[in-house]
Amino acid sequence: MKLTPKVTKRLLNIASAIGAAGIAGAGIAAWGHAELRKFELKQVSLPLLAPGTLRGRDEFTILHISDLHMIPGQDTKIAWVSALDALNPDLVVNTGDNLSDAHAVPDVLRALGPLLNRPGMFIFGTNDYWAPRLANPFSYLFKRRNTPSYVDLPWRDMRAAFIERGWQDATHRRLEFQVGPVRIAAAGVDDPHHDLDDYQQIAGAPNVDADLSLALLHAPEPRVLAQFAEDGYQLSLSGHTHGGQLCLPGSTAIVTNCGIDRARVQGLHTFGGMLMHVSNGLGTSKFVPFRLFCRPSATLLRISERPD
Template identity: 70%
Template sequence: MLRSTLSATGAAALGGAALAAWGNRELENFRLHEVTVPLLPPGTLRGDSTDFRILHISDLHMLPGQDTKREWVSSLIDTDPDLVVNTGDNLGDAKTVPDVLRALGPLLSRPGLFVFGSNDYWAPRPVNPLGYLARRKRPVSDVELPWRDMRAAFVEHGWRDATHARCEFKAGHVRIAAAGVDDPHHDLDDYDTIAGPPHRDCDLALALSHAPEPAVLRRFADDGYQLALCGHTHGGQICLPGGRAIVTNCGINARRAKGLSHLGPMHLHVSEGLGTSRYAPVRLFCPPTATLLRITEHA
């Protein structure tokens, strides 16, 4: 019986190691999803244009030496986005602001909006997998990251910081009204600073938040925003076969952990993200992903 037990334990350990190795390799299995959302008033698009393209990127968690990720993100300029939306957690290390800027370099030439997540402000801390699966909120570390330098570079290139700000501008022929909050997963949000409906003459009303916390999303929906863009969940990161999320690391339910869904009349898009914490370098049935949202005219 002891021999059988040891044999079963060894087989389980070997299987776990193989699964972890596969999950680690998945970190460079980058994907681009495309979804179509009919939100624009008829007559908004001009000429031969059939859609307004929003490239949604999130959760780079950039670490030193991630050249494949940096090159793949740079190649997203080939999607020819009309607007880039970055929903935070760009940094995984204090030394990687230059890597983030090199990765995003071509995209910084396009109109952009951003909000930050907690891992832009503070370095990650070691993860207890059991705590994660038990859905315990992990406190942030006390190691501050150079987010101010990154923000200055984004703004210098023309991207708009939507953190507790209302932004109104045109991208191409589309009039955008956008607003965002700081990371609500760690209670950094103050929705009252942006409360109220978006400008009535806009063609597209966008809401930004790093974490898709329901209380904040409901306020965006109640104010009349059409599309909320979030990250944070990593799509579940460690999923069941078929990509079914087990946990979301926030208040949103598992079926909304990635992709497009509805929250009342408002569309919600949650990015699977492009990286992970350095302390949890594995993805199972949930490859790193960016999304191109093709916003079309509604009937």
């Protein structure tokens, strides 16, 4: 069939548009991949403690880290995370998904190395237990949970190393301990995104004699947040969402990959009268190595006394 000049011109325009779209897409992908190494430290101030608790100190600091999703060889991430020790946090809280590869435990320990010398506690996410798998991206848009691979990762070795260095496992446990002048009551559940939680094991109000009560859960699922809030916890810490990961300008999330609403997918908010902090996380799945308008981060929570 002989093409007329008009048809030929139209086909050339279509081809040009497709080519331009391809180039733009490649540029966005390259930018999104480069964002993976542009780590940020967020800082939040919270006047939660009763007057006199700190005995003259200005604040009690908690370093919240989550979602390392470590892959061997991520030296920039290892160096950045280990340098957080210079912040001298009073307490470190790790809310899970440390692994994204079966051989990544040594690199996780390298990244967290100096922080493991500080008081700390942790819970795990499903990506600590099972290897990541390539998922249908449309499942996130339609709020469908992806089935885990159920290919075991060496999480038990990582857990043993954390505990040996002094961190406490808060999974389905109620913890009470003191760091400096601050008496802490904490409790955690296993990853609620895949229904691994059993809140009844920790149900009940935190010790009334505690100065600060903390709730730990990997994914900020509303049904579990509601139970922590009803029991009277002051602050919940979670991750999982990656802050939305692929966001619109202004860090506006498109999806949350859990039951929490998009407005509370990252940062500090409230839930049922309880404060909640959701970390952007420090990594991504090895199968989706991109971030848009949502850089990887850790957060330093500066806990001070309430005004008189």
